[in-house]
Amino acid sequence: MRVLVVDDDPIVLASCRRVLEAEGFTVVTAATVGQAVEEAVAQGFGLIIVDIKMPEQDGLQLMKKVSAWRKRVPVIAMSGYPTSEAVHSSLISGAFVFLPKPFTPEELLGALQVVVPSEIKEHD
Helix, strand or coil, X not given: CEEEEECCCHHHHHHHHHHHHHCCCEXXXXXXXXXXXXXXXXXXXXXXXXXXCCCCCCHHHHHHHHXXXXXXXXXXXXXXXXXXXXXXXXXXXXXXXXXXXXXXXXXXXXXXXXXXXXXXXXXX
């Protein structure tokens, strides 16, 4: 499965790439919503993981664009500001799961298990 990870923090992008590629996912990263939209139009994705707090355009704007696409793509929202308002806004905007940052590899995989359970291997 192809996964698009969108975050303005290069450390988060690299960490997500490392964890997801180890599980067999094909990972594309984007540092802005604009770049994410370009990637999504050029290539199809089975899942998008997006930070909701970014400069210029935020992840909520991306989720609204994703929800308007003909093919529904599941979204995991993440944020270093896990307020009840952020969680609520993410879920209202179309996120399937909200993942507070920082998160462990196990928490990331657990969120994926909720969204695409058949794509995640069982871990001991």
